[in-house]
Amino acid sequence: MSRYLAGFRMQLRAGIRTPSYWMTILTTPAQTILFLSVITAFDRPDLTAHAVIAPAVVSMWGASVWTGGAIVRNDRWGAMLELHAATPTSYAVPVIGRMSATLLLSLAAIPLAMATAWLTFGLDVGVRHPWVLAAALVVTTAAMVSTALIFTSMTVLSRAAITFQNSASYPILLLGGAFVPLDLLPGWVHPIGRLIFLSWGTDLVRDSITAATVEDLWLRLGMVLLLGAAGLAAGTRLLRMVMHRVTVTGEISVA
Amino acid sequence: MQSAVTTTALRREFKPRKRGLDPITALDDVSLAVEPGEIHGLLGPNGAGKTTLVKILSTILTPTSGTATVLGHDVVEDPGAVRRVIGLVFGGDRGLYTLLSARHNLEYWAALYGVPSRDTGSRIDALLARVGLTRRADDRVETYSRGMRQRLHLARGLISDPEVLFLDEPTVGLDPVASLEFRQLVMTLREEGKTIFLTTHDMGEAEAICDRVSLIDRGALLATEGPETLGRWITAYERVEARGVTDDAATMVSGLPGVMSTQRLPDGTLRIETAVTGVVRPIMEALLAAGVTELGTRPPSLEEVYLRVFGDRGLQV
Numbered sequence: 001m002s003r004y005l006a007g008f009r010m011q012l013r014a015g016i017r018t019p020s021y022w023m024t025i026l027t028t029p030a031q032t033i034l035f036l037s038v039i040t041a042f043d044r045p046d047l048t049a050h051a052v053i054a055p056a057v058v059s060m061w062g063a064s065v066w067t068g069g070a071i072v073r074n075d076r077w078g079a080m081l082e083l084h085a086a087t088p089t090s091y092a093v094p095v096i097g098r099m100s101a102t103l104l105l106s107l108a109a110i111p112l113a114m115a116t117a118w119l120t121f122g123l124d125v126g127v128r129h130p131w132v133l134a135a136a137l138v139v140t141t142a143a144m145v146s147t148a149l150i151f152t153s154m155t156v157l158s159r160a161a162i163t164f165q166n167s168a169s170y171p172i173l174l175l176g177g178a179f180v181p182l183d184l185l186p187g188w189v190h191p192i193g194r195l196i197f198l199s200w201g202t203d204l205v206r207d208s209i210t211a212a213t214v215e216d217l218w219l220r221l222g223m224v225l226l227l228g229a230a231g232l233a234a235g236t237r238l239l240r241m242v243m244h245r246v247t248v249t250g251e252i253s254v255a
Numbered sequence: 256m257q258s259a260v261t262t263t264a265l266r267r268e269f270k271p272r273k274r275g276l277d278p279i280t281a282l283d284d285v286s287l288a289v290e291p292g293e294i295h296g297l298l299g300p301n302g303a304g305k306t307t308l309v310k311i312l313s314t315i316l317t318p319t320s321g322t323a324t325v326l327g328h329d330v331v332e333d334p335g336a337v338r339r340v341i342g343l344v345f346g347g348d349r350g351l352y353t354l355l356s357a358r359h360n361l362e363y364w365a366a367l368y369g370v371p372s373r374d375t376g377s378r379i380d381a382l383l384a385r386v387g388l389t390r391r392a393d394d395r396v397e398t399y400s401r402g403m404r405q406r407l408h409l410a411r412g413l414i415s416d417p418e419v420l421f422l423d424e425p426t427v428g429l430d431p432v433a434s435l436e437f438r439q440l441v442m443t444l445r446e447e448g449k450t451i452f453l454t455t456h457d458m459g460e461a462e463a464i465c466d467r468v469s470l471i472d473r474g475a476l477l478a479t480e481g482p483e484t485l486g487r488w489i490t491a492y493e494r495v496e497a498r499g500v501t502d503d504a505a506t507m508v509s510g511l512p513g514v515m516s517t518q519r520l521p522d523g524t525l526r527i528e529t530a531v532t533g534v535v536r537p538i539m540e541a542l543l544a545a546g547v548t549e550l551g552t553r554p555p556s557l558e559e560v561y562l563r564v565f566g567d568r569g570l571q572v
C-alpha cells in the first residue's frame with residue numbers, strides 16, 4: 001500500500017508540473033459543445049446527460065491510457081525503468097499509483113463538462129442521485145486505471161506501441177457505451193460489451209443523473225469492480241511478463 | 256568465507272541489429288569473485304562490457320549462459336533476493352526524476368525498497384547530509400549541477416542500506432574536484448563494511464580507491480590485480496609531453512636510450528613514449544638542455560597499458 005501511495009504522491013507532485021499528463025481533459029469542453037450541438041439540432045434535450053458524460057468519459061479513458069504510456073516512455077528515457085526493475089517491488093504497483101493520481105485529476109472532466117453545458121447552452125444537468133454518481137465514478141475510475149495497465153504493458157514491450165495505443169484502446173470506449181449506451185448498439189455486440197467494465201460504469205453514471213430510481217445498484221457497482229479486478233489481474237500479470245521479457249532481450253535499457 | 260559476488264563462465268550476447276550478422280558478444284566467459292567488504296574495480300575501455308556485467312549482477316539483464324550470484328543468491332533463479340540486498344548507481348544524467356526534489360526522489364525509492372515509513376524521514380535526512388545535499392534537498396533536481404546529481408544518485412543507491420553496491424562509471428563527466436569528493440564518499444562506505452563493485456575506464460581512479468581491479472576488454476576478463484600493480488604500470492608507461500620542441504631536438508630525443516617512439520600531436524606537442532622504466536628523467540634533462548621549458552609527464556592511456564601488458568590479447572581493433 002505504501003508503495004502504491006508513493007507512486008500516487010510522486011505523480012501528483014510531478015504531474016501538476018507536467019501538463020501533458022492531464023492536458024487531455026482540456027478537450028472536454030470542445031467535445032461537450034459538439035455533442036450538445038447534435039442533440040440540440042435534433043431537439044433531444046432528454047439526451048443531455050449522455051452528451052455531458054460522453055466527452056468526460058472519453059477524456060478520462062484517454063488520460064489513463066495516455067498516462068500509462070507516458071510513464072513508461074519517460075521512465076525508459078530516463079533509465080528509471082531499469083532502476084525500477086532492480087527494486088524488489090513489481091513495476092505495476094507504483095505505475096498504478098501514478099495512474100490513479102492522474103485519473104483523480106482527470107475526474108475534473110465531469111464538472112468541466114457540466115459547466116460547459118450550463119455556460120454554453122444554459123443546460124442544467126441536475127444530478128438526481130449524487131451519492132450514486134460519486135460511487136459510480138469511484139469504481140469506474142479505479143477500473144479504468146486497472147484496465148489501462150494492459151495497454152501500458154504494451155508500451156514496455158514495444159516502443160512503437162505508444163503510437164497505436166490510443167486507437168487500440170478505442171473499442172473499449174465504443175463497447176463500453178461511452179458515446180451511446182450499449183443498449184443502442186447492435187444486439188450482437190451486447191454480450192461483448194457486457195464483459196467490459198465501462199459499459200456497466202457508464203450506464204450507472206447516466207442513471208445516477210437521470211433515472212427516477214437506480215435499480216440493482218449493488219450488483220452493477222459489483223460488476224464494475226469485478227471486471228476492473230479482472231483487468232487488474234491481467235494487467236499486472238502482463239506487465240510482469242513483459243518486464244521479464246525486456247530484461248532477456250536487453251531492450252529495457254534501449255532509449 | 257563466501258564471496259559477495261561471483262560470476263562463473265558468464266556470457267552475454269545481443270541480437271545483431273541486422274539479420275545475417277553475427278550476434279554481438281558483450282561478455283565472454285567471465286569468471287570473477289568479489290570479496291565481502293572490498294572495493295572491486297572493473298576497469299575497461301568503451302564497449303568492454305562493464306555496464307553489461309553490472310546489469311546482469313543487478314538482475315536487469317539476463318545472461319545468455321553462465322551463472323552469477325550476489326551474497327549467494329543466483330541472479331536468474333532468485334532475482335527478488337538479490338534485489339533486496341543490492342543498491343545500483345548509474346553515472347551520467349539519467350536516473351532521476353528531475354521535476355521532483357532530492358527528498359521526494361528519495362521518498363519514492365525508499366517506498367519501493369520497502370523502507371519502513373517510520374524510518375524513511377530520518378534515513379533520508381542522514382543520507383542527504385552524508386552526500387552534502389541538505390541545503391538543496393527541497394529544490395528540484397533539474398536545478399542541480401552534474402556533481403550534485405551524482406551525489407543524489409549515490410544517496411538513492413544507498414536508500415535501502417544495501418550490503419552490496421554497484422556503481423557504473425559514477426564519476427563520468429565530473430570535474431576533478433567533484434570526482435575526488437565522490438571517491439572519498441565511496442571510500443567511507445567501505446569503512447562501513449559494504450561491498451562495492453565499481454566500473455571505470457580511468458586507471459587513476461581504479462588505482463586510487465580499489466582494493467582489487469579486474470581488467471576487462473572486449474567482453475573478456477584479462478586479469479585481476481592489486482592497485483599497486485596498476486600504479487606500477489602507470490609509472491612504467493608514463494609518457495613525456497613537451498611543447499616548443501624543434502625538429503632537431505625531436506630527432507635528438509628519439510635517439511635517446513629507452514625511447515620507444517616520438518609523435519607530434521596536432522597542436523605541435525611532442526609526445527615521447529618510453530619502453531623501459533627509469534628513462535623519463537634523462538629524457539626530460541635532455542629536453543631542458545635543448546632549451547625546452549614547457550614539458551611534463553602524462554599517465555599512459557588505458558589502451559596503451561593493455562597493449563603493453565597483455566600484448567595482442569588486449570589490442571583494440
Ligand SMILES: Nc1ncnc2c1ncn2[C@@H]1O[C@H](COP(=O)(O)OP(=O)(O)OP(=O)(O)O)[C@@H](O)[C@H]1O
Pocket residue numbers: 249250251253254269270279280281299300301302303304305306307308456
Ligand atoms: N542492449 C544492447 N543491445 C545491443 N548491443 C548492446 C546492448 N548493450 C550493450 N551492447 C553492446 O555490448 C558491448 C558492451 O557494452 P557495454 O555497455 O557493456 O560496455 P561498457 O564497458 O559499459 O562501455 P562504456 O565504457 O562505453 O560504458 C558493446 O559492443 C555494446 O554495443
Ligand SMILES: [Mg+2]
Pocket residue numbers: 305306307423424
Ligand atoms: Mg558502460
